[in-house]
Amino acid sequence: DAGVTQSPTHLIKTRGQQVTLRCSPKSGHDTVSWYQQALGQGPQFIFQYYEEEERQRGNFPDRFSGHQFPNYSSELNVNALLLGDSALYLCASSLGAGGFPFFGPGTRLTVL
Amino acid sequence: SQQGEEDPQALSIQEGENATMNCSYKTSINNLQWYRQNSGRGLVHLILIRSNEREKHSGRLRVTLDTSKKSSSLLITASRAADTASYFCATDAQGNEKLTFGTGTRLTIIP
Numbered sequence: 001d002a003g004v005t006q007s008p009t010h011l012i013k014t015r016g017q018q019v020t021l022r023c024s025p026k027s028g029h030d031t032v033s034w035y036q037q038a039l040g041q042g043p044q045f046i047f048q049y050y051e052e053e054e055r056q057r058g059n060f061p062d063r064f065s066g067h068q069f070p071n072y073s074s075e076l077n078v079n080a081l082l083l084g085d086s087a088l089y090l091c092a093s094s095l096g097a098g099g100f101p102f103f104g105p106g107t108r109l110t111v112l
Numbered sequence: 113s114q115q116g117e118e119d120p121q122a123l124s125i126q127e128g129e130n131a132t133m134n135c136s137y138k139t140s141i142n143n144l145q146w147y148r149q150n151s152g153r154g155l156v157h158l159i160l161i162r163s164n165e166r167e168k169h170s171g172r173l174r175v176t177l178d179t180s181k182k183s184s185s186l187l188i189t190a191s192r193a194a195d196t197a198s199y200f201c202a203t204d205a206q207g208n209e210k211l212t213f214g215t216g217t218r219l220t221i222i223p
Contacts, residue, residue: 035211041215042215045212090155092155101211103154104154106154108152
């Protein structure tokens with residue numbers, strides 16, 4: 001049984017560019033949450049998707065957007081990248097919005 | 113913003129010793145969880161304690177929760193080199209399923 005998978009593993013972009021990160025949830029899970037973890041910090045909640053809709057959002061600007069597909073996989077899009085967007089982006093899936101979250105290995109984004 | 117703080121920020125102990133790290137949080141919670149993270153990779157869930165529980169054990173792990181003080185502690189007994197990692201507490205509130213993480217404790221076990 002595959003756990004949560006994320007792609008790509010690493011990514012390097014330059015300021016002003018746009019990036020798309022992908023997440024496939026654990027089998028049987030229908031809810032995906034995204035977190036940003038800056039170096040030396042704890043993860044911070046970006047948003048959660050359930051039934052293809054954004055259910056809850058953290059304190060992140062509109063440059064951060066997402067999508068959930070009918071197969072429950074999800075994308076995180078970040079526009080107009082800033083140096084401060086450099087971080088590890090973690091995806092977590094669960095069964096239902098309040099279900100126990102399983103985390104993926106993360107995508108390391110570096111913005112130059 | 114971070115929900116709380118872990119204390120200490122960094123801890124180095126000899127293999128075989130016990131490691132204790134603390135977490136404080138700011139608002140009422142539903143559950144508190146502890147996670148381990150190796151070298152900036154994904155989070156591994158260690159243990160969950162509910163707001164109506166005071167203590168929980170899992171193998172070499174012991175977690176306590178004091179809701180009156182809004183604090184929790186994680187004890188790892190008989191530490192091993194493989195326990196070297198960062199440890200985070202995370203809370204969720206009733207009707208708010210997002211996890212709010214602390215700042216983490218970096219634990220180093222010296223062989």
